Amino acid sequence: RTASWLDSIAGDRDTGLAETLAHHRVTAYEIARSLNLDASRLAGAAMQALHRAAYRACALHAFDIAATHAKRALTLCDETTAAGDRLPLELLAVEIDFHADGETFLATGGVDRLNALARQLDTAGDLACAARAWTLIGQAAWLRADRRGAVTFLRKAIARYQDLPDSAEKADAFAEFGRLHMISYEHGPAIEAATTAAEIADRLGLAEARANARITASSARYTSGDAAGFTELREVAEECRSRRLLALPRGVRDLFSITCEEGDWPATEALMAEEIEVASGGNNLTSRYSKEATRADYAGDWHRLGLVGDVVL
Numbered sequence: 357r358t359a360s361w362l363d364s365i366a367g368d369r370d371t372g373l374a375e376t377l378a379h380h381r382v383t384a385y386e387i388a389r390s391l392n393l394d395a396s397r398l399a400g401a402a403m404q405a406l407h408r409a410a411y412r413a414c415a416l417h418a419f420d421i422a423a424t425h426a427k428r429a430l431t432l433c434d435e436t437t438a439a440g441d442r443l444p445l446e447l448l449a450v451e452i453d454f455h456a457d458g459e460t461f462l463a464t465g466g467v468d469r470l471n472a473l474a475r476q477l478d479t480a481g482d483l484a485c486a487a488r489a490w491t492l493i494g495q496a497a498w499l500r501a502d503r504r505g506a507v508t509f510l511r512k513a514i515a516r517y518q519d520l521p522d523s524a525e526k527a528d529a530f531a532e533f534g535r536l537h538m539i540s541y542e543h544g545p546a547i548e549a550a551t552t553a554a555e556i557a558d559r560l561g562l563a564e565a566r567a568n569a570r571i572t573a574s575s576a577r578y579t580s581g582d583a584a585g586f587t588e589l590r591e592v593a594e595e596c597r598s599r600r601l602l603a604l605p606r607g608v609r610d611l612f613s614i615t616c617e618e619g620d621w622p623a624t625e626a627l628m629a630e631e632i633e634v635a636s637g638g639n640n641l642t643s644r645y646s647k648e649a650t651r652a653d654y655a656g657d658w659h660r661l662g663l664v665g666d667v668v669l
Contacts, residue, residue, distance in 0.1 A: 359384060359405070378402070378409035378425060385432075400441070403432040407445050410452065415524075417602070419456035426452055439476075444485045447473050451492055458499055467496050484523065487516035491529040498536065506536055527556040527565045535572045543580035547573050567596055567603040575610045586614055625651075 359380035362373055381402040388395035406429035413422035426449040433442050450469050454461045461467075474489035490513035497505035513529040520526060534550030537543075550573035557566035570592045577585030593611045596604035612627040628651075652661035 359401070372412075374405070374409045374412040375421075375425075378405040381405035382428070396436075399432045400437075403429045403437075403441065403445070406432070407448065410448055414448065414452050414455065417455075419452055422452045423449070423456065439480050440482065443473065443477055443480060443482065447477070447485055447489055451488075454492060454496070458496075462496060462499060467493060470496065483516045484520055484525070487513045487520070487529060488525045490516065491525065491532060494529075494536075495532060498532075503536070503540070507533075510536065522556045522559055524557075524560065524562055524565060527553045527560070527562060527569070529553075530556065531565060531569045531572065534569065534576070538572050538576045538579075541579060543576045546576035547580075550576065563599060564601055564603055567592055567601050567607065571603060571607050571610055575614070578614055586618065589614060 359377055362377045362380065365373075381398070382405070385395050385398040385402040388398055406425045410422045410425035410429065413419070413425060426445065429445055430449060433445070450466065450473060454466055454470075470489055470493050474486055474493060477483075477486035477489055490509050494506045494509035494513060497503075497509055510529060510533045514533060517526045517529055530549045530553035534546045534548070534553060537546035537549060550569045553569035554566050554573060557563075557569060571589065574585040574588035574592060578589065579585075589607070589611050593604070593607040595601070596607045608627055608630055612624060615627060616624045649661055652658075
């Protein structure tokens with residue numbers, strides 16, 4: 357009864373009540389089992405609640421907690437569990453592993469698992485989850501520096517999302533596609549895809565996704581020769597600071613590069629001095645650089661640049 361009441365007041369299923377709801381659903385299931393009652397009627401609700409809790413924890417980058425919820429939910433699946441319930445849960449469990457440790461995931465057959473799930477989901481007609489799987493496969497290809505594969509798989513994801521309603525996953529697919537074009541200096545496609553992602557995120561109230569997409573769009577505008585991109589990027593970076601968004605490290609580093617390109621060394625120094633803790637996981641491909649090497653380069657201190665460069669390499 358408590359779980360049902362929590363479910364009725366949650367409204368949006370992706371809320372802070374997800375873990376509490378899962379606790380009550382699982383507790384009801386365990387009590388029924390301990391009393392030798394028919395617990396099967398409670399297993400489905402417990403599995404779905406754990407799925408929500410795992411999704412919520414993954415979105416917050418609490419990957420250990422997310423993995424625990426997902427694995428517990430999978431233990432509640434049996435031969436009677438419908439593919440429509442089991443396959444999305446399996447996909448989420450694989451996604452959590454990918455975000456928690458991308459290198460290990462790639463080295464231990466994670467992409468093969470994703471490919472198998474993508475095809476199963478396509479066959480089952482679950483276009484939303486299939487699109488998410490292809491997005492993740494595209495991200496994995498990007499991590500392996502396989503640009504052609506990344507473009508191919510992200511296009512598959514976007515094709516499936518075209519006729520689907522807005523979602524965080526749909527925004528993510530367009531954002532990844534835009535960023536992939538941005539780093540290749542393909543300005544038009546980058547701006548178009550990133551703008552679409554920002555619009556979806558804006559409609560859904562997704563601050564992180566919107567900020568990331570705007571960073572991509574503004575950076576692409578600047579490198580295309582549009583000075584308005586610099587102004588927008590400064591605005592996005594300030595929004596990330598004020599709202600303490602996870603997109604802040606990426607925003608500051610893109611702003612740092614553009615400010616340096618503009619020749620404003622004092623402002624570049626200030627941005628370089630801004631120490632920002634990068635959130636673990638998420639496979640955000642946040643670039644790294646040596647502050648000492650950068651300072652030596654722009655100061656013309658070639659001797660020091662050589663020494664620092666040797667250490668960095």
